[in-house]
Amino acid sequence: MSEADTHSIKLVADRYLKREVLGEGTYGVVYKAIDTQTGQVVAIKKIRIGQQKEGVNFTALREIKLLKELKDPNIIQLIDAFPHKGNLHLVFEFMESDLEAVIRDRNIVLSPADIKSYIQMTLKGLAFCHKKWVLHRDMKPNNLLIGADGQLKLADFGLARIFGSPDRRFTHQVFARWYRAPELLFGTKQYGSGVDVWAAACIFAELLLRRPFLQGSTDIDQLGKIFTAFGTPKPSQWPDMVFLPDYVEYTYLPAPALRSLFPTASDDCLDLLAKMFTYDPKARISVQQALEHRYFSSIPAPTRPALLPRPPRKGDSLNNRPLDLNANEGPTVLSPPRKSRRVMPQRERLEGHGHQGDKVDDHLYDVRQAASGNTGKSESMPMSVDFSVFGSRPPPRPTLNR
Amino acid sequence: MAANFWASSHYKQLMEQEEVDVVHSPDKEKGLTLDEFKLIKMHMANYIAKLAQSVKVRQRVVATAVTYMRRVYTRKSMSEYDPRLVAPTCLYLASKAEESTVQARLLVFYIKKQYNDEKYRYEIKDILEMEMKILEALNYYLVVYHPYRPLSQLLQDAGMTEMTQLSWGLVNDTYKMDLILIYSPYMIALACIYIATVLKEKDTTAWFEELRVDMNVVKNISMEILDFYDSQKILNEERISAAINKLALKP
């Protein structure tokens, strides 16, 4: 681009040449742009600020905070951030497509090696998050972006959290419903990396079936779909289940053979799938273990990313998702729920209300902790050391032998 | 968690004391000395802690807010970034980053309640504007590690939980200094344990030896903490206001 061009065209923040809109995010528009300093194509997320008088969007802040710590080939790279006209802008590497577009595209045939490659990249990105004590909490095909080189990268960390402190309780209002683990559907507040593993398993199944695997219409229905697929869990299978806050008993259904659900999958593939779909989160396979599973070392080898089939370009493959209502009869709830269930917004994604609910939930917990005088350890701890405890005068300075 | 720290942006951003102890030229031109610079930062750390008590947030949020404030002043001058606005804004930002959001209007309410002084009064819009500038000054790095977790862990492992109270208070006081910008939280925790055990006359030589840490560093940090307590004896409000007034910020 010539000197004259850069002057006549308006650049965002004197640097980025704005192109077409790529998508509408939860908290702002995402548009394509060219970095005139490097020539790199980027995606810029413009975060709306203003209305609520609460400054930088809470969800955006989470995303920034975590992505600044997570640098990995299978995690979207946050290249830059800058304020412009009162709005915060996040600059990401541009990604051509996403896994949902791949799965939906009827012109694409996914070989077993292709599926292995996509799920391996998904698990690699997730393993890096978990190694850094970050839960993604919103794993689903359209948050798995695919670059020009075929690399799959985890994106959309707006719901992600650090789970370092084991005693912290989290909201269970995370994930799009179809990807939600059974412990979340039963209302658990103490969960771990297993929730991401379950969601990854749903994505794995979706790659095999080419349609979302467990499409529940409500939380209760979602559990019904899960139990239809894998049998109603017995307490012996998942001892903690009956103690979960929203636990309700379901009619007993035996587990059908996994093979009947995934007729084309190899034995190794089914074995890994079963381990990822384990009911008891404590017994569920970890992401790292999943990556070490023989499925990934047995033939066929995963397809090299550059050779993976992809839709031609972003937005070109808008074939409608084939309808599959999982019409078969699911199990019914036996006992009435112990308490009225939370009303979930009827949306795929926990947008708006969901996020707010999440925030309120977490915040309420803090307030409750503070009110009960249990602000972690700090409450009973001195704010500062008052040396008068050692006597009326400051204590003689202790001598430290250097 | 420790293994985690060494791969974090926090670790990569650790600085040398000499780099932290730089009075930026706009402040220097106004006659601000290094001692006064440190004094104002300490005063603002106290301010953050006091505000935090009113709005009831965890100690961790306070620690993160103070760290943000100190990081800001390694890059920006106090003349451009009024400490009396930076301090509450850092608390606001830290509360969000640590997942226990405090509303800006609540902060503004308590600021007005605590300070009659006009010069401390800022409105919601000032805080929100400053939030963006602080994010930029921090280069958007928001994850901070603190000595509290290694402290609990170490004391538990050593079977010295009776030292928790004292060493926890010492850790809180380290935020009145720049230690968190210079040393790893693990070493700061060890220094606080060291001081606590020396004060309580508990012999921990063997325990420290087994940890295989650089005792010189632990002792250096301990000395700095004790020096700080010494210097506090000659501290008073007038010196603080005199220092802030030098900046001649709000008309």
Ligand SMILES: Nc1ncnc2c1ncn2[C@@H]1O[C@H](COP(=O)(O)OP(=O)(O)O)[C@@H](O)[C@H]1O
């Ligand atoms: N790096 C990127 N490259 C290309 N498109 C992107 C990129 N990031 C986001 N998008 C597009 O913007 C949409 C919304 O972004 P996302 O981060 O998923 O936000 P949300 O929280 O709203 O889901 C995505 O579905 C995708 O179509």
Ligand SMILES: [Mg+2]
């Ligand atoms: Mg998304």
